[in-house]
């Protein structure tokens with residue numbers, strides 16, 4: 021089938037892009053658009069043109085796979101097509117169903133009008149790939165919505181639903197049948213004449229205020245966390261409002277070239293494709309063939325259980341929550357209501373959505389209430405006996421086909437499954453807190469978990485908009501197993517001479533959402549003391565656990581909830597505290613450690629390289645299937661900066677030989693558990709990447 025097909029409705033040519041699955045604008049599709057437009061423009065029987073795509077996508081933008089190859093710049097380039105459309109002597113109307121993203125929306129912005137289906141989503145998400153709109157998006161969007169709003173939309177990189185795009189002035193009309201409505205509009209425009217092309221419109225930027233824009237800039241860049249694209253987007257929007265359009269387009273093109281050849285784009289492109297690859301598990305049935313999950317039970321109405329219930333209800337799936345007592349259920353329900361109410365107050369969901377979701381969530385203390393559910397997720401606290409007891413009961417009350425999942429973050433799935441008569445239907449479904457916000461779902465496969473059970477969880481993950489990653493069954497699975505090394509090293513650094521401010525500054529400067537010590541303060545240190553005691557007893561003989569946490573807790577510094585931990589707190593504001601320094605210095609002295617200035621680079625390497633090393637061991641053991649899966653876990657569940665590609669990608673960028681050398685040094689200091697992974701050493705010696713393992 022040709023990449024663009026043409027039909028005619030009276031004197032209107034309807035050109036349909038046809039490059040499944042999402043009409044990415046690769047060379048073939050661009051060539052097809054160029055050819056069909058030329059024919060339609062030269063055809064005297066045609067008075068106007070409608071450009072459309074499939075139900076799923078008008079277009080998802082430039083073909084990301086082409087970046088860095090000659091194909092990306094082969095004519096006709098996107099900008100060539102846009103000039104042709106914008107300068108056409110016949111009106112062109114875009115009819116948008118599904119998504120119009122990036123270059124796809126840029127193409128639509130060069131049309132003379134845009135009609136969108138009510139379910140369409142329009143946006144310029146290039147920032148998520150470390151890029152900016154490079155085909156006129158930063159120049160045209162401000163001309164429709166104003167400078168600051170345009171910068172906000174492009175920097176957020178979040179597509180707008182059709183109604184919001186219409187309200188903002190990006191879509192001219194909303195119609196159930198956008199092609200039919202676009203044909204009608206194109207017919208009218210053919211008679212009335214074309215509206216002024218977007219690029220020539222001045223009204224929204226005529227009163228552009230340089231000072232106001234500069235004053236807004238820090239707010240616009242607040243969430244950048246070291247990403248380069250947002251600041252360049254702001255520069256381009258500024259140029260769009262202060263320079264003639266052709267100059268602004270050239271400025272944008274240069275900025276795009278700079279980003280598309282940079283390391284952040286390489287990292288983010290890796291993250292994009294790794295997330296998609298993580299969904300594909302060899303030997304597991306296609307999600308489309310998986311048994312449908314129409315109702316869900318949740319055991320436990322605490323923070324986690326409540327969050328998970330919201331996730332399913334948001335996707336329109338009825339949820340039954342079980343807890344031991346009516347008052348626990350009532351408390352859980354209040355928490356869910358408060359969460360929804362906050363979203364309504366913030367304007368992120370409409371009241372009807374809250375009402376609909378709450379209607380789908382019911383609670384009971386009676387396990388018999390789970391008789392008809394297809395999936396039950398246990399979300400009680402981490403205690404094997406309790407979990408086994410629950411799974412035994414679930415085995416009795418649920419249908420034999422029902423899947424039984426545990427939200428455990430570290431316990432043995434096989435041991436949990438052994439309490440049932442259906443271990444093939446038992447699986448780990450590890451959500452991250454807050455479950456209704458965090459995108460990651462670690463799916464843990466027990467020895468007997470069947471491929472069909474895994475497939476069903478991967479299928480439901482897509483429906484509830486989570487990013488699933490398959491993990492093997494071991495202590496801490498993929499993410500928490502690695503995390504131990506990161507937090508342990510943060511503490512060793514303190515004993516040796518670093519301050520909490522330095523450790524967190526380096527981690528946050530690296531791009532972590534929050535430094536490891538501030539994170540500890542947030543979660544509270546009192547709860548971890550008991551677990552640390554157990555770990556201390558079971559630790560290998562050549563290891564010593566740092567003692568900073570114990571000393572702080574002894575001094576009543578358990579974290580934010582007590583107003584002090586590593587830091588002192590005024591509200592949520594953390595303030596360095598000399599008392600912490602004194603406690604740490606005393607500890608170093610008691611251990612006979614001579615404190616020294618530790619360079620920031622050493623802090624960075626010692627925090628992040630052990631993650632790479634442990635990730636490599638997980639690959640060796642088959643706990644993770646691919647390095648990209650580990651990156652997906654860390655970017656979506658642990659606040660690892662996406663623009664660094666995840667720990668494994670980053671490790672490869674800095675050099676696996678360097679990571680191995682750091683692991684060698686840390687093993688001497690901390691114990692053999694820290695020794696370099698053999699797989700990593702082999703790859704480093706052979707100069708190979710993870711993909712060539």
Ligand code: 3H9
Pocket residue numbers: 041042044077080081082083084085098119121122123124126145146148149151152153154155157293296297
């Ligand atoms: C850009 O436009 C630059 C311009 O400003 C300037 C140029 C000069 N390219 O996600 P899915 C693949 S930058 C290539 O599973 P969904 C994807 O890999 C671009 N491939 O489905 C997958 O392949 P596979 C700006 C792409 O329904 C398949 O399509 N645009 C592209 O969950 C299905 O995708 C963006 O950043 C692409 N652009 O979500 C949009 N897009 O089957 C990026 C998708 O082999 N895309 N594929 O695994 C998305 O956000 C989502 O894919 C989308 C569909 C919402 C479209």
